[in-house]
Amino acid sequence: DSGVTQTPKHLITATGQRVTLRCSPRSGDLSVYWYQQSLDQGLQFLIQYYNGEERAKGNILERFSAQQFPDLHSELNLSSLELGDSALYFCASSFPSGATTGELFFGEGSRLTVL
């Protein structure tokens, strides 16, 4: 158990819909990361938050947005869903050390299926 909790574990929805994925980081971790994993693309970095503020952005579509709340939990919102958005979405947290992320602790992921 990494200490990172993601909900829901599985989600099936239709094209055009909107979903919210939730992540609770490990106690004490200030940084939250979102990754998308599809079969042929490995782990794609989406976005990073540090203590409530967005700090780094990767290949995140405009239809996707995220935020980190004062209690440090984070939500990833995916809207106008397309078939290609079907993937496993991981949240990870860390307590960064100096200039490096440090060890990332991954949640079990939320598997999104868009039909």
Add this chain to the structure above:
Amino acid sequence: QQPVQSPQAVILREGEDAVINCSSSKALYSVHWYRQKHGEAPVFLMILLKGGEQKGHEKISASFNEKKQQSSLYLTASQLSYSGTYFCGTEKSVAGAGSYQLTFGKGTKLSVIP
């Protein structure tokens, strides 16, 4: 900016050794290695920092050549439990306080057979 891993896949018999390579076109601050078993989340193996500091795993080692922007993961005397997909992750120089971006390669699938 995604690091390139090689090989894409490798099959080993128990007890054999393997090397997984990771290279980047950009100057690196650190290289991270993770292993993901089928149906599970990635799990941290080690970090190699610019300057030579290494934090890692007992039976798996790695090197980081800063000049060549390359890292290699060494798995010796492989065990069945080593099976999984290995990802290297690279960080660029710090962009600003609290800003961290770990970019992963596409992974190397390692299968260890009896």
